[in-house]
Amino acid sequence: MSRQAAPRRLVVVAPGPLTTVQDLGRFGHLAVGVGRAGAADVASHLLGARLLGNADGAASLEVTLGGLRLRAERDVLLCLTGAQAPAAVGGAPRPHAAPFVLHDGQELALAMPPRGLRTYVSVRGGIDAPLVLGSRSTDTMSGLGPPPLRAGDVLTVGGETDRFPHVEVAALRPPDDQRGSNGDETGVVTLAVLPGPRRDWFADPEDLAVRPWTVSIRSDRKGIRLEGTPLVRADAWLDAELPSEGMVRGAIQVPPNGQPVLFLNDHPVTGGYPVVGVVRTADVDRAAQLRPGQSVRLRWVS
The missing domain is CATH 2.40.100.10 (Cyclophilin-like)
Known part of the structure; x- marks a missing residue:
């Protein structure tokens, strides 16, 4: 198989404290004891999908307190939303809430965000994890869905979508901080x-x-x-x-x-x-x- 014909993939170099695959979750199974799971910050997940032209239900990566490092196999289009974790490729910074290309062989590294807890890494086409009861989400309560990411895991990127983004960068409010309006630590x-x-x-x-x-x-x-x-x-x-x-x-x-x-x-x-x-x-x-x-x-x- 030629390099061009190979599937687009993301290799997990380091998973950080906790990185899971999440979409909008599982619905309609509460009666049999299966919870929703899905992205904890739904709005940030949906923004990433919108900025890449994905369907709302496309799976993204939910990264807790940064630390994630990903290497691309073939070019992929990524977008970061949620907590604004400083992101770099080869030492060069990458934007937040704006799509960017991670080229074949390049490595994306996320540092700890200065505020907020969860950063979402969306990829055009979505993460192609197996569906379990209609969702690709990791459920840390029941163990359904893919397990939390580990170093060496390989994530396949879904097929191309016919949808196109309508914006190139989104204005958004960052996650709440403890700082008050006067810059002290009294904000609630x-x-x-x-x-x-x-x-x-x-x-x-x-x-x-x-x-x-x-x-x-x-x-x-x-x-x-x-x-x-x-x-x-x-x-x-x-x-x-x-x-x-x-x-x-x-x-x-x-x-x-x-x-x-x-x-x-x-x-x-x-x-x-x-x-x-x-x-x-x-x-x-x-x-x-x-x-x-x-x-x-x-x-x-x-």
Whole structure:
């Protein structure tokens, strides 16, 4: 087979702390215990697809805290979105939220982003991983889909698409930082929360929004663990046990220790702890970019 006829591929030289294949996820399987998975920051994934002319469901790479190094086999067109990880090819910087070519044999290296958590590497044609229940996504909860990337893995790029990008570069707001408007470290990320089905289980659910919470280092793709003054249950529900109920992306579940957990894409499909609120869909994307140690304020909305 000639070099020109060979498939376009990306070789993983280094995977970074965690890099997974993600698309929009699996839908319609909650009844049999299979969660959604998919890109944690949906808007960033969709932007990468749009900038390359891919279908929305094309698979991209979700890179946590940089560190990814990829080598091209044949020329590929790439785009980086989400957390703005400094990117370089042979020491020369590459843009963010704008397509660029990684030529045959060249290596792309991503450093740790100065803010935000997850960077998306999209390639024109998408990542051609096997479909499992209609999705190419890695599910870290169930183990479905391709495993997290390891050094030496070879990723095949999908076939050419007939769609063409409508823009060459996108203006976008970077992920939230802890810096306030005056440049100090007092900035707090605010997320809008809708009332949950078990709001009445708590003595004062308004306590959820009284003071900021801190993102725990134990957070992952399953959920963001928040640390702060514990929420207290109402007397009527102090010793009550809740039968398992269905869970959704963005649900804020409160275990017995009173420290909320904000569910992300790989969350369990059921849970037996009360859900005090549900983060608005658009704000779940912002939450997916929060780093351990950041401060978060939850704001009730109707």
